[in-house]
Amino acid sequence: MKLEILDTTLRDGEQTSGVAFSAPEKLSIAQKLLEEVKVDRLEIASARVSDGEFECVKKVCAWATESGYIDRIEVLGFCDNGASIDWICRAGGRAINLLCKGSEKHCTAQLKKTPEEHWADVRKNVLMARKAGLSVNIYLEDWSNGILHSPDYVTKMVETLSDLPIQRFMLPDTLGILAPHQTKKLMRQMVQTFPALHFDFHAHNDYDLAVANVLAAAEAGCRGVHTTVNGLGERAGNASLSSVVAVLNDMLPEVEVGVVEQSINSISRMVESYSGIATAANTPIVGENVFTQTAGVHADGDKKGHLYINALLPERFGRSREYALGKMSGKANIEQNLKLLGINLSDDDMRRVTKRINEMGDKKEHVTIDDLPYIIADVLHHEAPSDRIRLLSYMVSTAYGLHPQAVVKLEIDGQAYEESATGDGMFDAFVRAVRHIYRLKLGRTFPWLTNYAVTIPPGGRTDALVQTAISWEYEGKVYRTRGLDADQTEAAIKATIKMLNLLEMDR
Numbered sequence: 001m002k003l004e005i006l007d008t009t010l011r012d013g014e015q016t017s018g019v020a021f022s023a024p025e026k027l028s029i030a031q032k033l034l035e036e037v038k039v040d041r042l043e044i045a046s047a048r049v050s051d052g053e054f055e056c057v058k059k060v061c062a063w064a065t066e067s068g069y070i071d072r073i074e075v076l077g078f079c080d081n082g083a084s085i086d087w088i089c090r091a092g093g094r095a096i097n098l099l100c101k102g103s104e105k106h107c108t109a110q111l112k113k114t115p116e117e118h119w120a121d122v123r124k125n126v127l128m129a130r131k132a133g134l135s136v137n138i139y140l141e142d143w144s145n146g147i148l149h150s151p152d153y154v155t156k157m158v159e160t161l162s163d164l165p166i167q168r169f170m171l172p173d174t175l176g177i178l179a180p181h182q183t184k185k186l187m188r189q190m191v192q193t194f195p196a197l198h199f200d201f202h203a204h205n206d207y208d209l210a211v212a213n214v215l216a217a218a219e220a221g222c223r224g225v226h227t228t229v230n231g232l233g234e235r236a237g238n239a240s241l242s243s244v245v246a247v248l249n250d251m252l253p254e255v256e257v258g259v260v261e262q263s264i265n266s267i268s269r270m271v272e273s274y275s276g277i278a279t280a281a282n283t284p285i286v287g288e289n290v291f292t293q294t295a296g297v298h299a300d301g302d303k304k305g306h307l308y309i310n311a312l313l314p315e316r317f318g319r320s321r322e323y324a325l326g327k328m329s330g331k332a333n334i335e336q337n338l339k340l341l342g343i344n345l346s347d348d349d350m351r352r353v354t355k356r357i358n359e360m361g362d363k364k365e366h367v368t369i370d371d372l373p374y375i376i377a378d379v380l381h382h383e384a385p386s387d388r389i390r391l392l393s394y395m396v397s398t399a400y401g402l403h404p405q406a407v408v409k410l411e412i413d414g415q416a417y418e419e420s421a422t423g424d425g426m427f428d429a430f431v432r433a434v435r436h437i438y439r440l441k442l443g444r445t446f447p448w449l450t451n452y453a454v455t456i457p458p459g460g461r462t463d464a465l466v467q468t469a470i471s472w473e474y475e476g477k478v479y480r481t482r483g484l485d486a487d488q489t490e491a492a493i494k495a496t497i498k499m500l501n502l503l504e505m506d507r
Contacts, residue, residue: 003248003255004224006200007033007241008043009271010060011076013232016277023056025274029229030060032270034069036263039241043097043226046076047084054091061092070094074137079121082128095135097170098125102140102157104150115153119160126164137168139202144173147186158194168198168224173213176206176236180216187220200224203239205231210239215247218255229271230279230286242268242285242317250311265318285312291319343376352379360465360486375465378484388413388504391497394433396426396489408433417441427492434496447474447503454488468492472499479503 010026013019021029026044033039045057057075064070070092077084077096088096100122101107107118122138129136138161140146146154158169171190173183183201190199201217203210203226214225231240245259268286272279281288291314314320335350345353356379390411398404403422406429410417419436423429435446451471465484468491472479479502483494 001223001255003218003222003257004040004200005241005245005257005259006041006043006074006224006226007037007039007228008202008226008238009033009228009232009241010042010044011046012043012226012234012238013228013271013275014045015234016232016237016275019232019275019277021056021274023052023059026056027059027063029267029271029274030073031063032263032267033229034064034072035067036260037241037267038258038260038263039227040224040258041072041074043074043076047078047087047096048080054087057088057091057093061094065092071135076139077125077129079118079125082125082132085125085129085132085134088134089132094133095137096129098122098129098136098138099141100138100157102143102154102172102174103146104153105145106142107153115157119157122161123164126161126166130165136164136166137170137200138166139170139172141172142174143171144178144186145175147189148177148182155193158190158197162194162197168200169194170200170202170224170226171222172202172226173204174202176204176210178203178213179207179209180212183213184216184220187217187222191221198223200226202226204233205236205238208236210237211243211247214239214244215251218248218252229267230275230277230283232271232275232277240284246285246312246317261316262318285317343373345376349376349379375484378467378482389497389500391493392416394430394493396430398426404429406430406433408437410434410437412437412442426489430489430493431496434500445474447472447479447499450478452492454491466491468495470495470499474503477506 010021010029014021030042030044033042044060045053061070061073064073071094073093074095074097075088075091075093076099077088078099084098085096101111101118104115107113107115111118113121126136126138140154140157143154161169171187178186183203187199187201199222201214201222201224203213203217205211210231214227218225225244226238227241227244228238229241231237231243241259242264245257245261245264248255248257249261265286268279279286279288282290284290291312353376356375392409392411394406394408396404396406403424404426405420405422406426407420408418408430417437419433419440421429421432421436423432431449438444438446449470450473451469453469455467455469456465465486466488468483468488470481470483470492472481479499481495481498481502483491483496483498485491485494
């Protein structure tokens with residue numbers, strides 16, 4: 001059975017606090033959802049909201065008409081004696097989702113009307129919309145409370161309206177109150193009572209059950225479900241498009257869903273950017289961490305037979321599996337990353353690289369695969385050739401209006417030396433303090449710094465690694481050293497100590 005996906009990111013999703021899409025943003029989201037993600041229908045706005053919204057809808061409808069998608073564009077309207085109908089028609093729309101009251105309490109308390117009076121209004125607006133050339137779907141707002149607490153009202157309402165040219169009866173769990181077993185029972189009741197009608201289900205996520213309720217409604221025979229990208233929506237939001245598609249494809253294979261899974265991650269990133277609402281790192285399917293194995297035992301299990309991999313393969317959604325690098329990284333994590341880079345290390349080198357990554361993780365530094373070549377180079381190829389000079393301690397400080405200061409304590413051939421200095425920057429102060437030790441305590445000249453470059457690993461993160469590459473000149477010879485650390489000054493200091501040990505070896 002084909003199950004329609006209506007995405008309402010541009011209408012219900014925009015009811016997220018602080019979210020307002022501009023006209024170009026709304027158009028680009030609509031284009032991507034229909035052309036690439038291939039949802040079946042889009043609800044793009046509420047009628048009569050503002051002049052700006054009218055211009056947005058005009059732009060989307062103009063594009064949809066030209067591109068052949070206009071019959072898949074829908075706008076929420078109201079029983080307002082034709083005002084919403086006129087607004088939608090002037091904007092170029094061809095479908096109205098008419099908001100009605102799906103519970104007796106909403107009908108009598110909010111509208112102050114009898115059920116019969118309200119149903120007469122609905123009938124009037126449906127016929128007006130059809131006369132204006134619009135196709136009509138109706139929302140039974142608060143249906144979940146209505147079917148639980150005033151079931152006769154709901155049944156009588158649908159019976160009364162069933163003879164009208166209404167394409168879909170859309171049943172919202174407006175306040176997100178249903179549990180999956182209730183959703184399945186109540187939706188099945190609607191489908192069995194009115195087998196000729198098309199029912200949609202519209203979930204809200206107040207109890208974090210929206211996706212589970214969508215699955216239950218689909219199992220019960222509804223023919224359409226509503227989603228938003230990243231689960232945007234009022235209060236706790238709506239059912240997330242990414243999770244709904246994955247759940248339906250994997251857990252209800254008898255239902256056909258036309259959404260292109262490969263495009264889900266890119267639309268998630270687009271909406272995240274335009275809405276300003278960040279997606280949590282552990283959000284299923286689209287979260288930053290959901291395809292990342294952290295524990296070494298998991299990476300080892302994947303290496304030995306995909307033991308920690310389920311049906312949610314990242315490639316389905318345009319993503320790839322990653323193995324985290326940090327304090328919990330084992331040999332297998334690093335091997336998996338090195339395999340992607342085409343790098344092989346001996347067991348001894350692997351132990352040294354693993355130790356460095358674990359140490360960085362203990363300091364809460366985030367390490368990525370792009371950092372690995374830098375770490376390997378630093379650990380294996382640029383370690384100090386001797387330990388004749390050791391940095392025992394140092395302090396660098398800076399304050400507004402004052403020159404940075406440094407206090408440095410070095411051990412040289414077993415003897416400790418301490419000096420202080422000021423400089424134009426913290427690293428400059430550090431170098432001057434070391435130069436004082438060499439000139440005043442040892443009677444030696446100190447190399448001159450000839451080049452200083454700072455880089456961040458391509459694709460890496462600035463909170464993980466900074467590499468300094470420093471060139472020094474001493475008695476006609478150039479020494480080039482590198483340091484790697486999360487802190488730029490610390491990285492430069494590491495490079496300096498390496499240079500001093502190289503110099504001592506030459507002496």
